[in-house]
Amino acid sequence: MEEELAALAGRMEGMLAELRGITADQRAVQEIERVDDQQAVARLIAEAVESSYELRAMHPIGTARTGREEQRSRRDVLDALRRGMTMRTIVHRSVLDHPGKLARLRELHSAGDLHRVISEPIQQLLIFDRAVAFVRITPVDNTPGALVIRQQSLIATFVDLFEQTWAKATDVSEPPDAIHRLTPRELEVLALIAEGRSNGGVARALSITEAAVGKHVAGIFAKLDLPASEDDNRRVLAVLAYLRGGAR
Incomplete structure (x- = not known):
């Protein structure tokens, strides 16, 4: 399982490198859009949240947020859950070292946004309804911009990566070793x-x-x-x- 996961993660990184090159060349790729403005990315994600019924998410080491941003994010997630969205989220195990973040994740987990944690490095990734994926342009935390992907073969690969990572991860409600x-x-x-x-x-x-x-x-x-x-x-x-x- 670990070798397969590493191979799939490597394949994903290779594809992302190619995609960055394609978008940098400004070729007309209708199903792969590079969005550099972070506010525009936020708007596209908000639109996807409002219209979708399933979300798979992976987050690397926690992104720094203000208290107001944390509250808004929590409210948006709870609203989506009440509307009926199915959510599964994988986060890096480093979150266990932050009591405040861990308490928030466990609250969301109890509300229906199921969380698991993993030790290996992971890519920032959001997949809505197997229809659109958002991937950070560069694999560095807090960097702006995203690739907005609607190409079905790529989304299928991202879904495979998520599912294999999910199977290996640990439920956030379990006490950490x-x-x-x-x-x-x-x-x-x-x-x-x-x-x-x-x-x-x-x-x-x-x-x-x-x-x-x-x-x-x-x-x-x-x-x-x-x-x-x-x-x-x-x-x-x-x-x-x-x-x-x-x-x-």
């Missing part, structure tokens, strides 16, 4: 420890100092709630948590 609190570097260190390497071996593998490894190991123990104990081997317990969490 402690392993997901670790940073990417801490996960690298823990993966090498799981291979049986000492701190010195980890340091050589990652081209960092042994002192730096020690700090990462201490951080791992703290985040996994593994206090020093004469009865337990914290390295073994950390590796067991790593394996149970399905980390890669």
